[in-house]
Amino acid sequence: MNEATLKATGAGAILCDASIAAQVGEDWFDPAYWRTAAVAGGRGAAWRVQTPAGEAVLRHFRRGGSIARVLGDLYVWAGAEKTRPFREFRLLQRLQALGLPVPQPLAARYRRERLLFYRADLLTRLIPAATTLAEGLAERRIDAAAMRRVGATIARFHAAGAYHADLNAHNVLFAGATAEAPAGGAVHLIDFDRGELRADRRGWPQENLQRLHRSLRKIGAAADGEARFERELWQPLQDAYTAARQQSDNGAPPRQDRNA
CATH class of the missing domain: 1.10.510.10 (Transferase(Phosphotransferase) domain 1)
Structure with missing residues (x-):
C-alpha cells in the first residue's frame, strides 16, 4: 500500500499519494487548470485529465435524489476522516492492498463551506483503454x-x-x-x-x-x-x-x- 500524505490548505485539506505530495496543490482539483474531457456515467461531475502523475479522472462529489435540489454538492461536516473523498481514498488503498482491481487513488480534497458543510473532489489514476x-x-x-x-x-x-x-x-x-x-x-x-x-x-x-x-x-x-x-x-x-x-x-x- 502506498503511503498517504495529508496537506492543509486554506479552506480544508488534501490527502494524496506520498510520491506526488510535493506537486499536488488545490489547482489540481480545478477542471479549468487542465485540458479536460468529460467522463460519462454517475451523478457526479467527472473529467479526464493529464497530470504530472499520469492520466487521471477528476471527480467532483455531487448529491443525488431529492436532497440534491437543496444541497447540491454540499455535504454535512463531521470531521476530516469522515469526508466522502477521504473515506473513498483510504478504502481504495485498502482494496488495492487486497489485490482487488480498483483505480489507484492519487489525491482527495475537501473544502469547508459555510461552517457546517464541505465540498469534495477525488483524483484517481485512469484505467487505460477502458x-x-x-x-x-x-x-x-x-x-x-x-x-x-x-x-x-x-x-x-x-x-x-x-x-x-x-x-x-x-x-x-x-x-x-x-x-x-x-x-x-x-x-x-x-x-x-x-x-x-x-x-x-x-x-x-x-x-x-x-x-x-x-x-x-x-x-x-x-x-x-x-x-x-x-x-x-x-x-x-x-x-x-x-x-x-x-x-x-x-x-x-x-x-x-x-x-x-
Missing part, C-alpha cells in the same frame, strides 16, 4: 463469457467483504478494451463512494447483485426479451459468481480474472 459494461451492452458486444468474468470479479470483492454502495453497469469496467475485443480486458469496479469493508457477509452481497440486475434492465439489457436476457447474460454472471464464492468459502482464494 469501456464500461453499460457501453458494451449498448453496442451489443457483451456475451456470456464477459458476464461470467464480471460475476467472478464481483465475487472476489464480496469474498473480501468489499461493499459497493452503487454497483451498476456504469461502474463495471473492462480495461484494455480494443475494437476486436471491447470486453476482453480485466474487469474493474470503480466509484466506491460510501463503500466500505464489512466483516459480516450476510444479506448485502445478494442485494448488491440485485442492484446490478436492476441497472442492467434500466439501460435496456433486456430489450430483446426477458428470457433471453436472463439466459444469455444474467445467468452466466450468477453462475460464475456462485462458483467463485463457493470456492472462496471452501478456503481457496477466488480465481482471478484470466485477463487481469
